[in-house]
Amino acid sequence: MTEATTLAAAAADRDPRTGLRAVAALRRLLEQLERAQVRSARQAGWSWQEIATELGVTRQAVHKKHAGS
Amino acid sequence: MFERFTAAARTAVTTAAGAARAAGTHEIDLDHLLAALLPVVPATGLSPDAAGAVLADLAAARRRAGLSDVDARALAELGIDLDGVVAAAERELGRGALTARPRRSGGRLRLAPAAREALAAALGQARALGDRELRAEHLLLGMLAQRADRVPADVLAARGVTMATMIAALQDARRGAA
Numbered sequence: 001m002t003e004a005t006t007l008a009a010a011a012a013d014r015d016p017r018t019g020l021r022a023v024a025a026l027r028r029l030l031e032q033l034e035r036a037q038v039r040s041a042r043q044a045g046w047s048w049q050e051i052a053t054e055l056g057v058t059r060q061a062v063h064k065k066h067a068g069s
Numbered sequence: 070m071f072e073r074f075t076a077a078a079r080t081a082v083t084t085a086a087g088a089a090r091a092a093g094t095h096e097i098d099l100d101h102l103l104a105a106l107l108p109v110v111p112a113t114g115l116s117p118d119a120a121g122a123v124l125a126d127l128a129a130a131r132r133r134a135g136l137s138d139v140d141a142r143a144l145a146e147l148g149i150d151l152d153g154v155v156a157a158a159e160r161e162l163g164r165g166a167l168t169a170r171p172r173r174s175g176g177r178l179r180l181a182p183a184a185r186e187a188l189a190a191a192l193g194q195a196r197a198l199g200d201r202e203l204r205a206e207h208l209l210l211g212m213l214a215q216r217a218d219r220v221p222a223d224v225l226a227a228r229g230v231t232m233a234t235m236i237a238a239l240q241d242a243r244r245g246a247a
Contacts, residue, residue: 025140032134
């Protein structure tokens with residue numbers, strides 16, 4: 001087999017489901033990581049504004065998402 | 070919704086509600102339902118030990134951000150070591166840092182969204198199988214059918230329990246009874 005046909009066969013073997021699944025899994029992992037880190041920062045006395053600045057989002061966004069959790 | 074439930078199906082939901090309350094949450098989730106259903110649904114073909122292992126697998130998956138082995142393999146394809154990430158987070162933030170928890174922790178006891186979907190899917194499964202009553206078996210099928218939380222289905226599949234094996238077992242049981 002030439003390199004091109006080997007590559008084509010490998011590409012055909014790839015199941016799009018695995019890649020999509022990885023994206024969904026990564027999103028859930030990210031959500032849990034964010035929740036854990038925000039909780040930890042709050043316990044360490046950080047303000048919502050300080051947390052928002054580090055996360056690169058607005059204070060309102062981070063407060064709405066994490067206040068009470 | 071509950072009027073067509075058999076006594077066993079009702080008991081399973083009540084047991085799940087008790088487990089949720091005992092765990093200090095206000096949401097009945099799929100984990101509570103599954104723990105209540107496995108002992109009363111012989112169609113899974115799981116021994117009590119194997120059923121215990123399924124619940125342990127599920128708890129382990131919840132601890133790593135609610136991700137199953139299928140998710141872990143998909144992440145590994147990207148070069149992400151899920152267990153490594155979880156271990157690092159737990160070292161920094163404490164044991165169970167990435168445990169996927171129900172968000173709600175107050176108010177009236179209610180079904181988590183995925184559990185609600187499982188119940189709706191269970192009604193559909195009962196209808197599709199031509200059953201007038203909603204049995205514990207249908208609840209488990211509904212749990213496998215719903216798409217909101219795939220972790221219980223993944224964990225069961227890893228132990229050989231799928232929609233297809235369940236339906237085959239139910240049809241065998243029915244043929245045996247007829």
